[in-house]
Amino acid sequence: MRNRTDLSRNSLALISLLIFARCVRAQVEPPREWIDPDTGHRVIRLSEEPGSQSLYFHQNAYTPDGRKLIISTPTGIAAVDLQTRAVEKIVEGRVRIIMVGRKTGSVYYMRGNVVYATDPRTRATREVAKLPPRASVSTVNADETLLAGAITEGAFDARPGANGPAAAPQDNYPGKGEMMERRLAARIPMQLFTIDTRTGEMRTLLRSTDWLNHIQFSPTDPTLLMFCHEGPWHKVDRIWTIRTDGTGLKKIHERTMKMEIAGHEFFSADGKWIWYDLQTPRSLVFWVAGYNIETGERVWYNLQRSEWSVHYNISPDGKLFAGDGGGPNSVAAPGNGQWIYLFRPVAVPDRTEGALPEAGLISPGLFQAERLVNLSKHDYRLEPNVTFTPDGRWVVFRSNMHGPTHVYMVEVQKSGGQARRAN
Template structure:
């Protein structure tokens, strides 16, 4: 039973956080010794049913903030070795959509159209596909070194970035949209190298990645953010900079609101930014106040009023899921235990719960037991004896995330990030995993199917 004083948390975005916490929820148990991964199982460590949705190895769900559900909520778009397909997350039926060497952008929130790109010579062309008629439409041919990564809520605009200069010769930089990179079988843009520290030790994969990001940041390549009119193909510049501009996201509700990041090692940049599609309203969402403070992996709340992000003060020591209210500027910080820190967080469509996809011991939290999928219930920290500080309304609202484990990910290789997302009905998490070797798309039910063992 939840404490009455903590049973509800009302965040400044207007969302209600109800105490609907099932006392036990945990994570996935691997199956070994089988030629084919199991179709489904009940995780013995958590009591939750896990279902493999995909039949074909190499099928992958999208990046955590790419909208991937059809308007009826029944199917999720995935990438396959052959192109793009829909997976019904209840019947497991597969519906191929686009074949060939294409990269998914997302599904449209209004019509459900599939937006994607295809390389044509040295350039990239942008397309849409109607789910109703299966008619393909070529929207535009992008300029060289341009990428498109998001679609606005009314499907009138796409947005992307243009790098206006070539990178230094011989340097291999990350793609400017890690969301759709498929450079290795695990979907990771970077392969492990042999770079060594000053003491001669080999840098870990995570450290090598940080150093690669730092070199790209130091290049200070001129860039711009642009919008692309879906009806006419017209490009318009929104913002220009020599900062590394990346991870564009449109608000799920406001068609004129963009979020983007200053990419690079997080402790070296103020990462989170907002801008309107007309170029106004440039806003820094979070400013660092201590050395080695980091913030990132940002995402919008379903109503578009709030930005949520991973905050660490400092890096690898104190973990928060933090928020910024676009209308009022109000802020919330929900504390996260080290083992529950996650590469990516997400939020249910009704704003009641969060999810996390965990992380391995080599990642920033260095969690000794962090390889789980999590369901989180936010809980406010109340005033003492119902006495509020005179300036409480202007301070950060504190809270904690109470974690429930859903899937044991101990055999998962976290070079492939699971990128868990809630289904629109709030009953499952969809995620990608190499639990059994090959990459597949899975779903875990949020309601337990069995009583988990005592812990």
């Protein structure tokens, strides 16, 4: 009798524990879908595994057919079907994603000092290149014939008490500004290089003691590479392009005042424009500036401080922009600016009637902003990094607004009905 009683008690305790665990999970797990009550836009959680992240804002994350989004997870790389929302693991193990190839759709990534490419449909994987010590690859060109990256020839110790603060998993961590000052002052020799994906041939394009970073190929021109001089933005001429034969080194933005900053540059989807965050001066007057690579035309769109974003992006058709807002410790703490934004560019009417045809003047405009997602509960030490889906209907971002980091997308068009909530 006593054994039966003990068994009953144990069974009851186990059942209670399972019910409790299920309730806790229901409370902690972020909703699958909802209408943001502050904006009226539909938001969908795409990732299943806590700690999943979308790619950096200028890394191509979409397959050429526009159907799949590639994300990183704590256990590897996954593909999200944007139509069915099914998530499929395609690479196991901790790796660093480079980007999705624009021609084949292969996912390029690094494991140790080796670059691999995996077909997201078949999972067939091939080794692309072995890298020398201190080398890293950041981008793949439009026809997937070249990789590009940088070699750091000297050492930089980021530990506390050395050259700067310890590395942190967040994008914007305490002490990052001091680390960037020290790293810039170190003037460590670097190389900008390409690797032929067919032959493995490595070519040095540029040697410099500037801090070379933010390396990205044009999405359409296989021979055009953009990179930056990293560091505190008010101390560097940041945005540069170079051809893959080592010619044509060009500074994209000329500073006109002290404390002017420009950065977080990216290409338009058609490869014709370079866009970037511009502040004249820092934290006071805000623009998203554009430079036409072929004609040299410049367009600047003004926006309010509360609308400033850590990163911007442009829709595939070039008609809309998006921004990921900013937190209290961002470069320009925007006050009530913790939102995912949609921006509609509006040009200032030109009434010069052709009187200044050769002046090379900037074409001004402004952004009309619309809030898409309330990120008041998001910790901006993790930057959301917005991108448009290939059909232009959604903006993808990463967020910890519900606790663990997940990948979300918000619909560009305001919802006309109620979203189904799912846990």
